[in-house]
Amino acid sequence: MDAVTLIGFIVAGYAAFVTIAAAIGVVLKAPRPTWLDQVAWMLEILAVVLAIGALAAWSGGRKPESLSTFLGYLGALVCLMPLALQTMRGDRSTWSSGVIAAAALATGVVAVRVMMVR
Amino acid sequence: MTETAPATTRSGPHLVLLTVYAIFALAAGARSLVQVFTHFDEAPIAYLLSVVAAATYVAGWFAIRRAAAGSAGFAKIMLWVELAGVIVVGVLSLAVPSWFPDDSVWSKFGSGYGFVPALLPILGLLWLWRGRPEGAR
Numbered sequence: 075m076d077a078v079t080l081i082g083f084i085v086a087g088y089a090a091f092v093t094i095a096a097a098i099g100v101v102l103k104a105p106r107p108t109w110l111d112q113v114a115w116m117l118e119i120l121a122v123v124l125a126i127g128a129l130a131a132w133s134g135g136r137k138p139e140s141l142s143t144f145l146g147y148l149g150a151l152v153c154l155m156p157l158a159l160q161t162m163r164g165d166r167s168t169w170s171s172g173v174i175a176a177a178a179l180a181t182g183v184v185a186v187r188v189m190m191v192r
Numbered sequence: 193m194t195e196t197a198p199a200t201t202r203s204g205p206h207l208v209l210l211t212v213y214a215i216f217a218l219a220a221g222a223r224s225l226v227q228v229f230t231h232f233d234e235a236p237i238a239y240l241l242s243v244v245a246a247a248t249y250v251a252g253w254f255a256i257r258r259a260a261a262g263s264a265g266f267a268k269i270m271l272w273v274e275l276a277g278v279i280v281v282g283v284l285s286l287a288v289p290s291w292f293p294d295d296s297v298w299s300k301f302g303s304g305y306g307f308v309p310a311l312l313p314i315l316g317l318l319w320l321w322r323g324r325p326e327g328a329r
Contacts, residue, residue, distance in 0.1 A: 140226065140230065142226050142230065143226055146222045146226065150218065150219070150222075154215070158211060161211075162207070165203060165207075167203035168203070169203045169204055169205055169207045169208060170203065170207060172205070172207065172208035172211075173207050173208055173211045175208075176208055176211040176212050176215065177211060177215075180215045
């Protein structure tokens with residue numbers, strides 16, 4: 075297993091953790107805690123690391139089956155969470171945690187797809 | 193429920209629905225564009241249905257926004273259209289596999305997306321029926 079695959083698994087696993095943490099917030103009907111934002115930004119940092127790693131492997135000669143698909147997934151990987159957090163800026167309600175949960179789940183799924191198509 | 197408050201300022205389950213619709217509009221849109229522009233000849237029917245799915249998610253996003261702002265008419269139609277689309281394409285993909293040499297977004301009831309496409313209009317309709325009054329804080 076190469077380094078990028080390892081990072082991919084870490085991103086997917088951490089994304090699952092963020093999803094569950096945010097979903098618990100929704101179930102408990104609690105206002106969105108500030109630590110959830112920090113946990114979500116941490117996922118974003120990991121996603122960026124994965125994207126850079128995948129790009130480095132690509133420039134190092136690795137050829138994805140479909141380049142447009144590969145680049146599309148990378149774009150989604152790094153854009154999803156900032157967009158979700160930006161949309162929910164100023165809204166600390168319970169359901170804003172649900173938005174973070176959905177974005178984290180999607181980020182994890184995209185991370186797995188990046189590993190599959192790269 | 194006040195008609196004047198913009199949809200985005202009020203909280204509720206529709207925020208999650210909107211997020212998932214946005215993600216699916218993006219995912220289905222990007223996927224159908226890649227399919228249509230890079231290898232359309234391989235499975236034209238499946239790829240055109242992907243375009244339809246993407247358009248439905250964009251329309252669904254606007255419909256849910258409007259419903260959250262108080263006018264649910266468009267959402268009622270759009271979510272039933274979406275549910276019908278998922279079911280018809282799902283059945284077709286199993287009944288006439290020759291039309292689907294490659295997968296469409298709604299193939300096999302959206303199995304490629306963890307069946308979320310089949311679940312999404314149902315959740316939306318449930319929200320329209322039950323969730324909206326509570327969701328409006």
